[in-house]
Amino acid sequence: xxxxxxxxxxxxxxxxxxxxxxxxxxxxxxxxxFQFDLFLDVTAVDWLGKSPRFELVYHxxxxxxxxxxxxxxxxxxxxxxxxxxxxFYGSARFxxxxxxxxxxxxxxxxxxxxxxxxxxxxxxxxxxxxxxxDQEQPIxxxxxxxxxxxxxxxAA
Amino acid sequence: xxxKLRNPVRSIFEQTxxxxxxxxxxxxxxxxxxGTIQIIAELEGEKVVRADAHCxxxxxxxxxxxxxxTWHNLIPYVDRLNYCSGLIxxxxxxxxxxxxxxxxxxxxxxxxxxxxxxxxxxxDHLTCVAASLMEIGAMTGFLYLVMIRDFIYEHLADLTGARxxxxxxxxxxxxxxxxxxxxxxxxxxxxxxxxFVGRIHSxxxxxxxxxxxxxxxxxxxxxDAIDWGFTGPILRSxxxxxxxxxxTPYLAYAELDFEVPVxxxxxxxDRYYVRMRxxxxxxxxxxxxxxxxxxxxxxxxxxxxxxxxxxLVYSEIESLINHFKLIMEGPQVPAGEMYSAHExxxxxxxxxxxxxxxxxxxxxxxxxxxxVHLGGAHRLMEGFQLADIVPTFGSVNIIGGECDR
Amino acid sequence: xxxxxIRIQSAPSAAFEYISTKKDELVGxxxxxxxxxxxxxxxxxxxxxxxxxxxPYDTDRFGAALPRxxxxxxxxxxxxxxxxxxxxxxxxxxxxxxxxPKWVMxxxxxxxxxxxxxxxxxxxxxDKIIPVDIYVPGCPPRPETVIDGIMKLQDKIAGSRHxxxxxxx
Numbered sequence: 001x002x003x004x005x006x007x008x009x010x011x012x013x014x015x016x017x018x019x020x021x022x023x024x025x026x027x028x029x030x031x032x033x034f035q036f037d038l039f040l041d042v043t044a045v046d047w048l049g050k051s052p053r054f055e056l057v058y059h060x061x062x063x064x065x066x067x068x069x070x071x072x073x074x075x076x077x078x079x080x081x082x083x084x085x086x087x088f089y090g091s092a093r094f095x096x097x098x099x100x101x102x103x104x105x106x107x108x109x110x111x112x113x114x115x116x117x118x119x120x121x122x123x124x125x126x127x128x129x130x131x132x133x134d135q136e137q138p139i140x141x142x143x144x145x146x147x148x149x150x151x152x153x154x155a156a
Numbered sequence: 157x158x159x160k161l162r163n164p165v166r167s168i169f170e171q172t173x174x175x176x177x178x179x180x181x182x183x184x185x186x187x188x189x190x191g192t193i194q195i196i197a198e199l200e201g202e203k204v205v206r207a208d209a210h211c212x213x214x215x216x217x218x219x220x221x222x223x224x225x226t227w228h229n230l231i232p233y234v235d236r237l238n239y240c241s242g243l244i245x246x247x248x249x250x251x252x253x254x255x256x257x258x259x260x261x262x263x264x265x266x267x268x269x270x271x272x273x274x275x276x277x278x279x280d281h282l283t284c285v286a287a288s289l290m291e292i293g294a295m296t297g298f299l300y301l302v303m304i305r306d307f308i309y310e311h312l313a314d315l316t317g318a319r320x321x322x323x324x325x326x327x328x329x330x331x332x333x334x335x336x337x338x339x340x341x342x343x344x345x346x347x348x349x350x351x352f353v354g355r356i357h358s359x360x361x362x363x364x365x366x367x368x369x370x371x372x373x374x375x376x377x378x379x380d381a382i383d384w385g386f387t388g389p390i391l392r393s394x395x396x397x398x399x400x401x402x403x404t405p406y407l408a409y410a411e412l413d414f415e416v417p418v419x420x421x422x423x424x425x426d427r428y429y430v431r432m433r434x435x436x437x438x439x440x441x442x443x444x445x446x447x448x449x450x451x452x453x454x455x456x457x458x459x460x461x462x463x464x465x466x467x468l469v470y471s472e473i474e475s476l477i478n479h480f481k482l483i484m485e486g487p488q489v490p491a492g493e494m495y496s497a498h499e500x501x502x503x504x505x506x507x508x509x510x511x512x513x514x515x516x517x518x519x520x521x522x523x524x525x526x527x528v529h530l531g532g533a534h535r536l537m538e539g540f541q542l543a544d545i546v547p548t549f550g551s552v553n554i555i556g557g558e559c560d561r
Numbered sequence: 562x563x564x565x566x567i568r569i570q571s572a573p574s575a576a577f578e579y580i581s582t583k584k585d586e587l588v589g590x591x592x593x594x595x596x597x598x599x600x601x602x603x604x605x606x607x608x609x610x611x612x613x614x615x616x617p618y619d620t621d622r623f624g625a626a627l628p629r630x631x632x633x634x635x636x637x638x639x640x641x642x643x644x645x646x647x648x649x650x651x652x653x654x655x656x657x658x659x660x661x662p663k664w665v666m667x668x669x670x671x672x673x674x675x676x677x678x679x680x681x682x683x684x685x686x687x688d689k690i691i692p693v694d695i696y697v698p699g700c701p702p703r704p705e706t707v708i709d710g711i712m713k714l715q716d717k718i719a720g721s722r723h724x725x726x727x728x729x730x
Contacts, residue, residue: 116211
C-alpha cells in the first residue's frame, strides 16, 4: 500500500480502493502497522447495471491515532465472494452475516453465514436493487376474514 | 393449528451440542430481553457454557425504505432507530447529509443540537438504568427514574410536538426554535433530576444485593472489547477513555468542559456507574450550553435544503417553486458518499450515505452500535450463571430498533 | 279432523334470563377490573408502555397494571410495537397459549396496520394473524390514548356475554 494509493477525501476520511485478492494483506497491514484496531463496519453498494456489480465498503478506526479509513473493493455478480475478516476481528462475524443476508455476498472463511436479520426460508436478498420493496414472504398464513364469523373476542 | 409453523432461526447447537448440557431458549418475547432478542444458551447446570444470540425480529426494512423516500422524508424513520434517544439519530443523519452537501450550520443550531443531544442521552441512560434495575427487582429505582424521564418527555413534547419520536432535526437546521420559558423549565427539570438520581445512588451504590449481582459479572477486558467492536459506555467501563465527543469533536463539544468517566473492571457494576456518571456530565454540559447559547437563526439560509417561509411561499413564485421541488423531489444532494459518526448513548452511531445526485438516496447504511454489541454479547455471558444473563443483557443496552433496523 | 300438534320450543324462563344477565354483569365487572396484560413488547411503543404503567399515568388504577409474563396466566395480549414476519410465528404461538377469555390490544399504528413500514419485513397489521379487540393508534400513542383504549376495552368486556360453558370448554 504505497502512499499514492491512499486518497484523502475532502472531509478528512482516508480511502483505499483495492482488488478483492489483496484484501487480507491490506487489512493485516492496517491492523498491525497502522493500529486500526476497531473494525467499524462492512456494507455493500449495489450498482445495478455496472460491472462488477457490488462494491464492498469497509470502515476501520484507530483508537490510538483517532482516524478512520475506508476500504473499497468490487466483486462481480456471478461470483460475489470475498475473504472474511473473522480471523482479524471478532466483530466481523455478525456484520458479514448481515451483508450476506442483505446482498448475498459470500465471505470465504466465515463458516457462520446464517440468516441474521431475515429468517430461515427467506428467498432472495432484499437490499439488492432488483428485489421489490413490497414483496413479502409471510411465514404465518394470513387469517381468512371472510370465513371467520365473529372477528373479536371469543368470549363474546 | 394444523400446519406446524416453521422455526424462523437455526441454532448453532443443533450439531455441536456437548454431553450433559441443556439448551435453553430465552426470548424473543421475554420481559428481560428488551423486546426482541433471542438468546439460545447451552447450560451445564446453572453455568452458561455457550450463548448464541439472535436478532432480526424487529427488522423493519429501514435501509430499503431509504431508497424509496426523499432525504427529508427519512427523518421520521431515522428517529425510530434508537428510540430511547431519538434526537441523536436525527442529528447524526442530518449531519451526514449536510456534510455531503457542504452545508455549515448556524451557531445557534450547533449549540442547540449539542444541548438536545445531551438531553436525549440523559433520557436514554435513564431508560437503560431503569430497565436494568427493574429486571433485578429494584422496582422503586425504576419508578423514580421513569418519573424524571416522563418530565423530559413532556418537556420535549413542548418543543417538538412528540414525546418519544421527535422528527425535529432538519437538513440544514431544526424544525422550529425554542418556545418561551423552555430554558427555565429545563433548569427545573435538571434540579429535579439531581434529587431523584441522588436517591438512586443512595439505594443502589452500596447495596449488598446489587453489588453481589453486578460486581464481577459480565467482565470483559479492553482488548477483547475493541476486538469485538464495543464502543460507548461498555468500552469506557473497561477503562479505555474513548469518546468521540473528545477524540474527534463535532457540533459544539470542543468548546465544552466535561470529563469522560471510565470504569475499572468492565463488569456490570461499572457499566451502571459509568452511565450514572455520564448523565451527570451531560447535565453539566447542558448547564454550560444554556449560558453559551447564542441568538440568531436556526436554519441555514440555503435554498437547496431549507424550506422557505410560508408567507413567501404564498406570495412569491420562486419560493413556491422552491418549496414544491424540495417536497416533491427532495433536496438535491451532490453525488458522492459520506460516513459521519456521532457518539450516541450506546456508542458510535454512524451513517454511511451514497448519493447519485438526486433527491432520493441511493443507499443509506446505519452503523448501529447495538448490532455490533450483540455480536460480542456472548463473550459477556459465557462462563457466568443463567441468572446473570438478565443484568448483563440489561447493561449492554441492546435497542431492538437500532440493532435490527 | 285430526288435531295438529304444534311443538313449541322450550324458551328459557324470564327468571333464568334475568339471573344470567346479572351474572354476566357481575362477571364482566370482575373481569374488566382485573386485567392481566401480557406485554408483547417489540419496539418504540415500549417507551410509552413503560410510561403508562408507571407514575403519573398509572394503569394500576384500572386494575390493569400487573403484567403476567407468562401467556398462560394472562388475559390481555398487548402487542406493543411492530410485528415483523420473523416475529409472527412467535406472536401466534403466544396467542394460542393464552386461555379463554382473552382479549388483544393492538398498541400503536405498527401493530394496527403496519405503520409507515410498507416493505418485505413488516406484517401490515396484526389482525392479519390474530383477532384484535381494540386498536390504539399513535406513533407512539400518548399515555392518555392508551388509557382511553383500556377504558373502551373495559366497556367492551363489561357489555359482553360471559358464558360459563363455551364451545371450547
